[in-house]
Amino acid sequence: MPDKRPPKLPTVERLTKAALHYLERYSSSEENLRKVLERRVLKACRVHERDPQDFAEHIQAVIEKCLSAGLVNDRIYAETKTASLRRRGGSRRKIEAQLSAKGVNRATxxxxxxxxxxxxxxxxxxxxxxxxxxxxRNSADRTDRRDKDLAAMCRAGFSYKISKAIVDGTAEDDGTS
Structure with a gap:
């Protein structure tokens, strides 16, 4: 296996290309894009024995370019992430945690x-x-696994009241009992 080339020192142009490449593949919040670029800078700085703070202005310039071009918008990111997680059964608590982890502010x-x-x-x-x-669940396993099902629902961020209504209900119930 050939040796990997060492990363080049970051410039605004290189960081812009990296940001665009990342944003082509993933939707991102402003803070998440900042973390991605900081990791890239850190990797290069380790190899070249430089201080990552020397490149903070480059990162900020790239973030501002992406914001002004409309490539990064925390509000739109939060809305699409929320819709995606809701389609998969995400609770409000889970959505809050995931958006916070990606750097979206509380107000948004x-x-x-x-x-x-x-x-x-x-x-x-x-x-x-x-x-x-x-x-x-299979009706044979249902009573034996009730407590485990409740625990799984609660770990997913749903309240005990909602979890109990779903687990004890029927497949046709609307879950609001």
């Missing part, structure tokens, strides 16, 4: 979640169906 998260049309009860049903919990 609250605004997006307050405008979300889906309830946690709907998301819990989707989650239970996808994971085959409660009423979506």
């Amino acid at each position: 998260i609250e605004a997006v979640l307050n405008g979300d049309q889906h309830s946690d009860a709907e998301a819990a049903r989707v989650y239970a169906r996808r994971r085959r919990l409660g009423p979506f």
